[in-house]
Amino acid sequence: MRAAVVTEFGGPEAVEIVEVAVPEPGARQVRIKVAAAAVNPVDAGTRAGVFGGAGERLGLGWDVAGVVEAAGGASGWNAGDEVVALAYGTAKSLGTHAEYVVVDADAVAAAPRTVDAAHAATLPLNALTAAQALDRLALEPGQSLLVTGAAGAVGGYVVQLAARLGVSVTALAREDDEELVRSLGADRFVSGAVAPGSVDAVLDAAILGADALEWVRDGGAFLGVIPGAHPASVRGVRTGAVEVAADGARLARLVELVDEGALTTRVAGTYALDEAVKAHARLSEGGLRGRLVLTP
Ligand SMILES: NC(=O)c1ccc[n+]([C@@H]2O[C@H](COP(=O)([O-])OP(=O)(O)OC[C@H]3O[C@@H](n4cnc5c(N)ncnc54)[C@H](OP(=O)(O)O)[C@@H]3O)[C@@H](O)[C@H]2O)c1
Numbered sequence: 001m002r003a004a005v006v007t008e009f010g011g012p013e014a015v016e017i018v019e020v021a022v023p024e025p026g027a028r029q030v031r032i033k034v035a036a037a038a039v040n041p042v043d044a045g046t047r048a049g050v051f052g053g054a055g056e057r058l059g060l061g062w063d064v065a066g067v068v069e070a071a072g073g074a075s076g077w078n079a080g081d082e083v084v085a086l087a088y089g090t091a092k093s094l095g096t097h098a099e100y101v102v103v104d105a106d107a108v109a110a111a112p113r114t115v116d117a118a119h120a121a122t123l124p125l126n127a128l129t130a131a132q133a134l135d136r137l138a139l140e141p142g143q144s145l146l147v148t149g150a151a152g153a154v155g156g157y158v159v160q161l162a163a164r165l166g167v168s169v170t171a172l173a174r175e176d177d178e179e180l181v182r183s184l185g186a187d188r189f190v191s192g193a194v195a196p197g198s199v200d201a202v203l204d205a206a207i208l209g210a211d212a213l214e215w216v217r218d219g220g221a222f223l224g225v226i227p228g229a230h231p232a233s234v235r236g237v238r239t240g241a242v243e244v245a246a247d248g249a250r251l252a253r254l255v256e257l258v259d260e261g262a263l264t265t266r267v268a269g270t271y272a273l274d275e276a277v278k279a280h281a282r283l284s285e286g287g288l289r290g291r292l293v294l295t296p
Contacts, residue, residue, distance in 0.1 A: 010047070062125045106249075127254045155171070169185060
């Protein structure tokens with residue numbers, strides 16, 4: 001099968017399409033025939049060497065929508081099941097940017113019925129991150145949350161999920177994004193600085209760091225998106241960073257929200273797997289609203 005991998009770090013042109021053996025699922029694993037796989041900022045990071053692994057073959061791609069093609073023992077899934085899944089890891093030899101991917105069965109959920117595979121493939125990584133970030137923040141209805149990067153993939157899902165919880169959401173995004181973030185459920189919109197100490201919590205998907213920490217009230221909470229790179233606590237503000245974990249059961253609940261129309265999946269464009277270099281180049285230009293998706 002063909003797969004997109006990196007063996008030498010670099011820019012978009014460092015992505016190679018290679019021929020590799022179709023991976024075999026072990027016990028409690030499934031092999032998914034990939035229908036669509038989103039390209040995320042983490043893939044650009046892997047390609048550029050941000051996570052290390054020099055000299056190894058690094059597979060790209062975390063998100064997948066597709067069809068179960070083979071199942072190891074006790075997987076709970078059957079050939080033909082339409083699914084979505086998260087293939088966790090910055091140091092895997094093969095990812096979802098391939099014709100087939102093997103994932104742990106408990107990272108898998110039934111695919112949404114109301115959106116196509118390309119849209120479904122934009123869900124796992126970023127919706128799980130958003131849901132798990134909100135778990136960490138543990139806000140009560142009526143409390144206030146500022147979401148930076150609110151027009152992005154993580155930020156957009158955080159806005160929608162937080163609004164459903166009754167949290168009062170302020171969206172920080174580019175000036176042109178006001179209509180978008182309000183449509184996702186933001187109560188307030190800002191495109192610049194916020195009054196110091198004015199919100200209970202910040203989810204910092206735009207990686208503004210110390211500036212965004214200033215906007216949290218004393219004793220509030222700050223959650224970043226880069227593990228290990230969040231600012232130190234000040235004024236009793238709890239600080240940390242979310243690190244997504246595969247969770248098929250949680251993903252299934254997010255799929256339900258998609259099918260209820262409560263969670264919006266956004267595709268900015270699709271590319272053939274063989275055009276992965278072009279997709280990486282477009283991602284690196286920035287300014288996308290919605291995800292780029294590869295189809296084998
Ligand atoms: N820790 C984890 O488990 C985890 C999981 C998923 C993602 N992440 C990380 O989370 C980050 C966000 O991911 P994503 O997929 O949501 O990225 P994304 O879709 O590119 O969204 C980022 C958004 O932030 C906006 N932005 C950046 N700087 C801004 C500023 N100063 N003011 C207003 N808006 C600003 C961007 O606008 P422009 O496009 O116009 O710049 C974009 O809309 C990435 O670093 C990703 O690697 C971490």
